[in-house]
Amino acid sequence: MAAEHAAVAHDPNIGCTGLDHRKMGMWAFLGSECMFFGSLIGTYLAYKGKSINGPGPHEILNIPLTSLSAFVLLMSSLLMVLALAAVQRNDMKWGKIWLFMTALFGAGFVGFQIFEFTHFVHLGLTLQTNLFGSTFFVLTGFHGAHVTGGVIWLLSLWVLALRGRLGAQDSLKVEICGLYWHFVDIVWIAIFTLIYLIP
Amino acid sequence: MDSSHAAPAAAHAPGGGHATVQTYIRVAVVLGLLTAIEIGALYVPGIPSHALVALLLVFSVLKFGLVVAFFMHLRYDNKLLTVLFVGPLIIAMAIILAIMALFGAYILLARG
Numbered sequence: 001m002a003a004e005h006a007a008v009a010h011d012p013n014i015g016c017t018g019l020d021h022r023k024m025g026m027w028a029f030l031g032s033e034c035m036f037f038g039s040l041i042g043t044y045l046a047y048k049g050k051s052i053n054g055p056g057p058h059e060i061l062n063i064p065l066t067s068l069s070a071f072v073l074l075m076s077s078l079l080m081v082l083a084l085a086a087v088q089r090n091d092m093k094w095g096k097i098w099l100f101m102t103a104l105f106g107a108g109f110v111g112f113q114i115f116e117f118t119h120f121v122h123l124g125l126t127l128q129t130n131l132f133g134s135t136f137f138v139l140t141g142f143h144g145a146h147v148t149g150g151v152i153w154l155l156s157l158w159v160l161a162l163r164g165r166l167g168a169q170d171s172l173k174v175e176i177c178g179l180y181w182h183f184v185d186i187v188w189i190a191i192f193t194l195i196y197l198i199p
Numbered sequence: 200m201d202s203s204h205a206a207p208a209a210a211h212a213p214g215g216g217h218a219t220v221q222t223y224i225r226v227a228v229v230l231g232l233l234t235a236i237e238i239g240a241l242y243v244p245g246i247p248s249h250a251l252v253a254l255l256l257v258f259s260v261l262k263f264g265l266v267v268a269f270f271m272h273l274r275y276d277n278k279l280l281t282v283l284f285v286g287p288l289i290i291a292m293a294i295i296l297a298i299m300a301l302f303g304a305y306i307l308l309a310r311g
Contacts, residue, residue: 038291
């Protein structure tokens with residue numbers, strides 16, 4: 001027990017708070033991301049209903065399709081925690097499966113978004129069309145870019161696992177990636193309700 | 200899936216511990232149900248607009264809280280991490296409300 005404490009005390013990643021710097025750094029980053037997305041959501045809501053020309057949200061948003069993509073992203077969060085639990089108990093067979101499935105669901109969400117954006121452009125809504133187009137594409141586009149970054153991160157971990165370079169000793173790497181992944185999920189929970197569901 | 204899936208995930212870092220796989224699955228089921236109710240409520244005729252908006256906001260906050268508490272492990276982790284996240288989150292919500300108030304745009308109240 002004393003040796004364990006000594007090991008923790010000498011770990012260069014553990015600071016005076018007793019917490020890992022990398023994990024604290026990720027939480028601080030996520031805090032800043034809250035303010036980033038908060039300003040984008042606030043701008044969208046401030047300009048809601050103030051476009052002088054169409055198309056507007058009620059004419060163009062596809063609730064059933066977006067509900068499906070929101071469900072896919074929500075379930076990817078479950079797959080992410082299953083991946084973390086598997087890596088923590090050094091069950092790398094299931095760790096690899098869950099990591100890949102999480103990335104696959106994330107890629108599915110991005111696919112839905114690409115389809116939605118393309119469809120909207122065909123219907124005449126672009127960044128320049130009106131206030132709705134500008135605020136909608138900037139907000140959901142930044143979120144989609146975050147999801148894409150998360151998919152690349154997950155696939156990097158999956159490739160490391162395939163090469164045998166990811167094990168229980170690296171579970172913090174998976175946990176930090178998971179924190180980021182769950183964050184993009186909770187941002188979508190807010191966006192989905194505020195933009196798509198609220199009339 | 201082997202039986203070890205049911206075992207509690209070990210605490211892996213100072214001040215940190217995680218939920219069990221069963222808890223994760225239960226939380227995911229609740230999240231799915233809340234989402235289904237949210238979407239279903241849109242298609243129920245006769246719900247007053249204010250009640251619908253309030254329901255959607257409450258369910259959204261519940262889903263947000265469940266993911267942060269269980270999937271992101273804040274419920275089990277050091278309180279300092281909660282402060283690091285909730286502090287900026289409060290600022291973000293203040294930013295949203297301030298921008299909306301400045302532009303006279305409201306969700307629940309009539310537009311100015």
